[in-house]
Amino acid sequence: MKEYKVIIPKLGLKNRTQKYEDLLNKYAREGWTVKHIGQNSPMVIFERDINR
Numbered sequence: 001m002k003e004y005k006v007i008i009p010k011l012g013l014k015n016r017t018q019k020y021e022d023l024l025n026k027y028a029r030e031g032w033t034v035k036h037i038g039q040n041s042p043m044v045i046f047e048r049d050i051n052r
Helices: 016-029
Strands: 002-007 032-036 044-049
Touching: none
Parallel strands: none
Antiparallel strands: 002 044, 032 044
């Protein structure tokens, strides 16, 4: 079974790319994989197995 997490990152104005990368890496360490990144909205959807 899968579980999902939806976030809207708050990145500020400086170092946006680095902050975005750090955010994605943080969730990856917790076992999340990116399922979808919104094109017209800042929403990111993550997915992981519940029984990991």
